[in-house]
Amino acid sequence: MIVVEHAGRTLDTFMDSSWEVRADIALQLLQLVDTLREKDPDWVLFFLDVSFQNFAVDSRGWVRLIDLDDVMVIDRRTVVNQEQMEMCNEQCNMDLQKKLYSDEYHCEDILKYTPIMYASICARLLSNLQKHPDRRKWGKTSEESEEQRVEVAGSVESEKHSDSEGLLHGPPDKIKRPLEDALGRCVQETQPGGRLDAVFTLQQILKMT
Template sequence: MKISLGKFIHFKLSCLFIFFLFVLLYISGSLYWIFTENYLGEPALVEINKCPVCYGESLCQTLLRNQIKLSNLAKVRFLDIFGSNSDRMYHATLNSPNRGNTEIVLKKLGKNHDLSDLDALICSKAKMADDCDVSSAISKLSFVKQSGQDAKFAKYLQGSSKMFYCPSTRLVSELFNKYKERSATDEVTLRDRVKIWSTAIINQEPLLLQMFPAADGWPFPEYVGACGRYVAVGNGGKQLSAFYNANWSLRADIAYQLMKIAEMLTNNKADFALYLTDVIDDNFAVDADGNVTVIDLEDVLVVDKLAVKSAKPKGWEDVHESVYAECPGKTFKSCHSFSEVHLCSHVTSDHNYYAICRYILTPHHGSLKKDPAQADGLLHDIPKNIDEDWDLEYLLNECVSPKRQRGRIQVVHKIIEALDHIRKL
């Protein structure tokens, strides 16, 4: 039986097509696996080898067991190259027997050059090569050998971050009690102190989340754990900037919660004042239930009120008042003039109220808002009947730029009362 030349050629072309299709599918599948593999279990990626010059190790077994899965575009490894010089955040799901499926956010806090600078500093202090093994070099540093006492360690920490800018041995002692990254259950070891010191230098957020936990009512995300130079926190929801066009009652509810956050951070049973020194929309989030949290704590200044009362610096009993000034700058820090020294030397300040009123609720932020939709503040377009009943616009203006001494402190509770009523309408 003869096969025509045309049919033979057609048969060969069909075979070649099937072969190339198979190769294409194989390559595509391999590339998909390479780029979307759950690579968090790789010790080198999370830099476990850097510990104890890291944020912690409590989450390492969870990562190595592949109990954390990246979500959506976070799965694509290739996208990492675009975030190599900035803090990286990935949405993920934690699946564990104790918690079930929990939405979390993984953060690599600190820019690559900041981490490299820290490593180089440790190597230099240890008189080793620039690319030395920092996990070994750190033990050669004199402060590690001398930081066994809480008071001495507190002095080493002072100035490392805003959390430790103001002097307080009590802050360090209470942090030790709540520290979740400890190596032993009954004490904070020298290894743990290195982790605390390293974290404070790069980004204080993990320490603040442990010191002031969400479980105790603090308006922050839950601290889940750390592995190497990654931390995991609870998912706070959508950033505040997404709610500027929400209906009035929702915006009033968010504003109420923001003012209550300012109140809690200023006055609380712990006798620590936490001052927000970087107040921008995207440092706050609103979850699916409408709860507001502070999701970026890198620039929170902590003041130990008991330490201030004990030291009694000049004017310590007076309420520190933030002064309104026109804002020509482009960032919160360049616009808002505040003094860490002044905040550290007063038991009470109206700083948090001022910052929330000016930079979130009202249009007095100067040139900070890049989005025109946010230019008039979160509480834009106050309904006429509400303004007439509560004089809300006047109260907000007084919160930003009071016309008399202690005027801001006198109006904030009226604002909270008004917003509490309005949000329930």
């Protein structure tokens, strides 16, 4: 017998929810990354597989990571505490993925890569993907196909939500410009540490809505 806990509704089912609900989910996603990076004094948790189906909202309205297959658990004692001294965008992310598949890599410099989790959340879950379709592919591994497809009843269908707008579609006019600016800087870092500054700005914007 297998007992399975119902984790709640996956994020894709909230695309038509009110702005307030979607903004709260977005804020919780960013705070979840805060927790994985910083909360535990002994461990760093790191994940690269970001999709609408890997997160769910439970009956209390709390966002949960429900697919733990690709979560790395890293002992802080093995980590060198390095500040990020350079920007980390697509090529940097690809370099990390190569390291992760190398037997010689032991995660000693993982702290400089952990902000990539924010970029994946901003690009693939939060952004207006109709306006910025390129962001949907941000951070995907080289092994992943350009258009992920699944077999359903003997036919091939495009990945669900490939045409979706992202959780933060249709923001109130008063925050539209600063929100889009912060999302852009979260995805594409323009100066060292700029992604963390953008995430802080995003959190402040979302807390006010």
